[in-house]
Amino acid sequence: QVQLVQSGAEVKKPGASVKVSCKTSGYTFTNYDVSWVRQAPGQGLEWMGWISPSTGNRNYLQNFQGRVSVTTDTSTSTAYMELRSLRYDDTAVYYCVREDYGGYFDLWGQGTLVTVSS
Amino acid sequence: EIVLTQSPGTLSLSPGERATLSCRASQSVGGSYLAWFQQKPGQAPRLLIYGTSTRATGIPDRFSGSGSGTDFTLTISRLEPEDFAVYYCQQYGRSPRTFGQGIKVEVK
Numbered sequence: 001q002v003q004l005v006q007s008g009a010e011v012k013k014p015g016a017s018v019k020v021s022c023k024t025s026g027y028t029f030t031n032y033d034v035s036w037v038r039q040a041p042g043q044g045l046e047w048m049g050w051i052s053p054s055t056g057n058r059n060y061l062q063n064f065q066g067r068v069s070v071t072t073d074t075s076t077s078t079a080y081m082e083l084r085s086l087r088y089d090d091t092a093v094y095y096c097v098r099e100d101y102g103g104y105f106d107l108w109g110q111g112t113l114v115t116v117s118s
Numbered sequence: 119e120i121v122l123t124q125s126p127g128t129l130s131l132s133p134g135e136r137a138t139l140s141c142r143a144s145q146s147v148g149g150s151y152l153a154w155f156q157q158k159p160g161q162a163p164r165l166l167i168y169g170t171s172t173r174a175t176g177i178p179d180r181f182s183g184s185g186s187g188t189d190f191t192l193t194i195s196r197l198e199p200e201d202f203a204v205y206y207c208q209q210y211g212r213s214p215r216t217f218g219q220g221i222k223v224e225v226k
Contacts, residue, residue: 035215044206044217044218044219044220045155045163045206045208045217045220046217047214047215047216047217050213050215059213061214062214095162095163099210100168102151102168102169103151103210103211104151104153104165104168104169104210105153105155105163105165105208105210106165106168106174107165108162108163108164109162110162111162
């Protein structure tokens with residue numbers, strides 16, 4: 001069936017980097033864009049960025065410019081999100097999300113908890 | 119960016135009652151690019167409604183969406199026990215995509 005399976009929880013120190021993977025299956029990876037959304041503990045949802053696996057085009061929320069990179073590996077149908085220079089307030093669950101043709105978020109990964117702690 | 123404001127913050131209702139959730143945008147959401155998600159504790163959000171009023175696959179017809187421009191509504195006609203959760207609206211017509219802050223629907 002169609003699914004997005006993310007990598008496991010991470011604990012990182014301030015200033016470090018984290019790379020979260022999102023392996024997709026059950027559909028043609030290059031036919032759907034992928035977004036990344038995060039949710040701090042007890043808080044709402046924040047869109048971080050987007051990538052088109054077919055073209056490589058990408059766009060990021062300005063707040064994350066320079067700190068975040070989203071990439072894809074079409075050979076393994078996997079998307080990646082790397083966040084650098086981690087801060088305590090980057091502690092959150094990070095979700096990859098498939099975008100349907102209309103641009104809406106129709107399928108979510110299970111989430112990856114990233115904890116930033118010294 | 120388009121700011122989405124949801125109200126009320128918390129809705130306390132009993133099973134069987136009707137729930138009306140509001141989402142107001144700071145500027146017009148063109149093309150009806152407005153979606154609603156449900157999130158339960160420890161779970162990823164689930165798409166309920168897209169294009170303002172189209173139910174996602176498998177979503178029961180007690181969920182309905184309406185609105186246009188800057189004012190949108192999610193209605194749950196009769197609350198079932200599994201409907202008690204947090205609901206988010208999201209606009210995906212303009213970048214950056216933005217979410218409302220969420221409405222918690224709790225058991226009265």
